[in-house]
Each structure stands twice: as structure tokens, then as C-alpha cells.
Amino acid sequence: MTKQVSLWEPVYRLVKRIPRGKVVTYGQLARALRLPGGARTAGRAMAACPSGRGIPWHRVIGAGGRILLREPHASLQRRLLESEGTQLIEGRVRLKLHQWQPAKKRALRHAVRAQRQTAG
DNA sequence: CATCTGACGACCG
DNA sequence: GCGGTCGCCAGAT
Numbered sequence: 734m735t736k737q738v739s740l741w742e743p744v745y746r747l748v749k750r751i752p753r754g755k756v757v758t759y760g761q762l763a764r765a766l767r768l769p770g771g772a773r774t775a776g777r778a779m780a781a782c783p784s785g786r787g788i789p790w791h792r793v794i795g796a797g798g799r800i801l802l803r804e805p806h807a808s809l810q811r812r813l814l815e816s817e818g819t820q821l822i823e824g825r826v827r828l829k830l831h832q833w834q835p836a837k838k839r840a841l842r843h844a845v846r847a848q849r850q851t852a853g
Numbered sequence: 854c855a856t857c858t859g860a861c862g863a864c865c866g
Numbered sequence: 867g868c869g870g871t872c873g874c875c876a877g878a879t
Contacts, residue, residue, distance in 0.1 A: 771861070780859070805862080
């Protein structure tokens with residue numbers, strides 16, 4: 734029994750910490766958690782995001798504030814963002830106003846916890 | 854085992 | 867600003 738917990742656990746942990754009205758990019762997640770493979774890895778993690786755990790998946794967006802989902806999910810994400818006060822212009826989140834910056838050390842500590850959970 | 858498929862992002866023309 | 871290429875890698879088929 735090695736991998737009961739998803740490899741993406743650290744990603745979800747970090748995403749859960751994104752405050753209302755704030756967003757992070759896939760690249761940010763990758764850098765904060767030192768994900769191998771970079772932003773794409775963050776993207777894969779989010780694609781496999783489990784529902785029912787209160788993970789604010791809609792607060793994760795592409796570089797430059799772009800929504801990268803395909804319809805109809807893109808519309809939902811946009812709607813959710815707007816509903817919590819996040820401002821968009823031309824379909825892009827105003828990162829200047831809403832980009833959240835996780836404390837890297839904290840993020841890594843969470844990642845370590847998750848990995849221990851995976852290993853143990 | 855081979856191959857395909859992505860919720861990426863940097864780079865280039 | 868827009869489309870194409872490339873590196874990257876876990877899961878699915």
C-alpha cells in the first residue's frame with residue numbers, strides 16, 4: 734500500500750488556503766511546491782481535483798490571469814470568481830488586484846506533511 | 854510496453 | 867495580440 738493518497742495532495746492543500754477574492758496561477762503553484770514538471774503538473778493536479786472537499790478550484794488560473802478551462806467549465810469558473818468579487822477584464826483576472834502570494838516556507842511545510850501522509 | 858492526452862507556460866515569428 | 871513549438875510527466879487506453 735504505497736499510494737493511497739493522491740500525489741496531488743500538496744497542491745490541494747495549498748489551493749485550499751487561497752482566500753476568497755484571491756487567485757493563484759498554475760505556475761505559482763508549481764514554483765511554490767517545487768512540482769516536478771512545472772505548471773503542467775499543477776494543471777494535471779487540478780484536472781484531477783476531487784469534488785466534495787471544499788477545494789476552491791476556481792481560484793486557480795493560467796498565466797496572465799487567463800481562464801484555461803474549456804466550456805462550459807470556463808463560464809462557471811468565471812461566474813464563481815465574479816461572485817466572490819474578483820474582477821475580470823476581457824476574460825482575464827486582474828492579477829494586480831487579486832493575485833495571492835503564498836508564503837513559500839509555509840507552502841513547503843504543508844507539502845512535506847502531505848508527502849509523509851503518502852509515505853506513511 | 855507504446856502511445857495519447859492534457860485545467861501550462863516560455864519563446865518565437 | 868495570435869498561433870505554433872517545445873519541454874515536462876502522470877494516467878488512461
